[in-house]
Amino acid sequence: MKEIIVPPDKSISHRAILIGSLCKKPLKIKNPLKAGDTLSTISCLRSLGIRIEEEWGMRSAECGVNEIIVYGKSWKKPEAPLYCGNSGTTMRLLSGILAGLPYEVILTGDSSLSKRPMRRIGEPLSMMGAKFVGDYPPITIEGGDLKAISYKMPISSAQVKSAILLAGLSATGKTSITEPLLSRDHTERMLEFLCVPIKRDGFTISLDGPFEIEGGLEIEIPGDFSSASFFIGAGIILNREIKIKNIGINKTRIGFLDCLKKMGAAFTIENERLICNEPIGDIIINPSRLSGIEVSPKDIPIMIDEVPILSILALFAEGTTIIKGSSELRAKETDRIKAMVLELSKLGARISELPDGMVIEGGYPLKGAGLYSHKDHRIAMALSVLSLKVPGIEIEGKEWADISFPNFYEMISWFKKG
Numbered sequence: 001m002k003e004i005i006v007p008p009d010k011s012i013s014h015r016a017i018l019i020g021s022l023c024k025k026p027l028k029i030k031n032p033l034k035a036g037d038t039l040s041t042i043s044c045l046r047s048l049g050i051r052i053e054e055e056w057g058m059r060s061a062e063c064g065v066n067e068i069i070v071y072g073k074s075w076k077k078p079e080a081p082l083y084c085g086n087s088g089t090t091m092r093l094l095s096g097i098l099a100g101l102p103y104e105v106i107l108t109g110d111s112s113l114s115k116r117p118m119r120r121i122g123e124p125l126s127m128m129g130a131k132f133v134g135d136y137p138p139i140t141i142e143g144g145d146l147k148a149i150s151y152k153m154p155i156s157s158a159q160v161k162s163a164i165l166l167a168g169l170s171a172t173g174k175t176s177i178t179e180p181l182l183s184r185d186h187t188e189r190m191l192e193f194l195c196v197p198i199k200r201d202g203f204t205i206s207l208d209g210p211f212e213i214e215g216g217l218e219i220e221i222p223g224d225f226s227s228a229s230f231f232i233g234a235g236i237i238l239n240r241e242i243k244i245k246n247i248g249i250n251k252t253r254i255g256f257l258d259c260l261k262k263m264g265a266a267f268t269i270e271n272e273r274l275i276c277n278e279p280i281g282d283i284i285i286n287p288s289r290l291s292g293i294e295v296s297p298k299d300i301p302i303m304i305d306e307v308p309i310l311s312i313l314a315l316f317a318e319g320t321t322i323i324k325g326s327s328e329l330r331a332k333e334t335d336r337i338k339a340m341v342l343e344l345s346k347l348g349a350r351i352s353e354l355p356d357g358m359v360i361e362g363g364y365p366l367k368g369a370g371l372y373s374h375k376d377h378r379i380a381m382a383l384s385v386l387s388l389k390v391p392g393i394e395i396e397g398k399e400w401a402d403i404s405f406p407n408f409y410e411m412i413s414w415f416k417k418g
């Protein structure tokens with residue numbers, strides 16, 4: 001059986017670096033992700049005066065070698081706008097921190113990030129007392145004295161929830177946030193690990209501020225389940241046995257596995273343990289046949305980034321797969337519903353668009369064609385998995401995989417070896 005180690009978790013890496021900037025004592029991060037998005041976070045924080053020591057010993061997929069130390073609390077007003085690149089997580093979570101700092105800061109991004117909605121953070125951060133301008137990037141934030149709020153989120157979004165929680169650390173009073181459905185809870189878990197008294201009650205999280213984080217601890221980052229999902233998908237459609245080691249298996253992230261189970265996929269999870277308050281384990285994928293399923297809106301927040309690879313698997317399932325309640329996909333790095341429907345149609349796939357999802361009829365023959373990544377890392381990787389199975393697929397803009405998975409093509413090439 002082939003054993004695979006995928007790069008460290010992008011969401012958890014961002015959070016560790018950003019939360020490190022708020023700690024009184026240095027925060028050591030073991031095995032952070034070195035990729036386009038997390039490098040954007042590091043560079044923004046440096047422009048804000050935060051000292052970050054990097055030790056990139058080996059490639060990020062080789063677990064446990066790389067290390068970052070963040071020396072927090074040395075803020076200064078940046079001399080120029082901060083460039084967040086392609087990273088929505090950088091812009092939204094950093095905004096939560098900036099809301100509590102006494103500077104006026106402009107945040108910009110690349111052409112994709114410039115089309116992504118920021119009102120979702122602007123509204124709650126303004127209610128807390130920050131001055132926030134811009135529904136789309138560039139945005140301007142002038143932080144200051146914040147007051148705590150009780151906020152009912154209109155959508156489930158870990159980025160919005162995290163921005164409010166981070167702002168809540170500098171606000172006076174009890175900040176309380178309620179989501180319609182639970183989104184990934186990495187921020188809550190990391191704050192708990194760093195001894196911040198967070199209260200959780202169903203879909204509501206609260207914390208009393210202001211609260212200063214002591215830091216002085218070490219955070220180890222697990223493998224990224226979203227990166228692993230491409231190998232899980234490849235293993236299934238190519239009928240290979242693979243083991244993906246040291247992967248984050250946080251329940252708020254692995255909705256994709258719940259769907260695969262319903263589709264009839266055979267997998268097991270072993271060696272389950274907790275590191276730094278995050279559940280991790282090894283996932284073993286066995287050859288299996290899939291059937292189409294209906295994915296309901298309540299399944300979406302915990303598998304949001306895996307919908308593109310799920311749509312690829314649905315092409316090889318017997319019967320129809322219907323994905324609903326995923327209109328948030330239209331607000332990602334590209335409109336991922338439109339992009340997948342457009343690209344897969346070029347191969348002759350029977351796929352159609354719904355306002356909030358897609359319908360895919362599995363089991364029909366596909367023919368090779370030239371495809372486009374839409375400058376979106378997850379679309380690039382999902383289509384590349386498909387190209388392992390369908391001859392004659394060429395993908396323009398493959399290199400966008402670097403945003404979260406710099407050595408993706410080198411690693412995926414193992415499947416081509418027969």
Ligand code: S3P
Binds near residue numbers: 156159162183
């Ligand atoms: C992320 C949350 C998700 C996800 C994104 C990373 C995070 O976005 O799609 O890739 O790190 O918090 P939303 O919170 O906007 O759904």
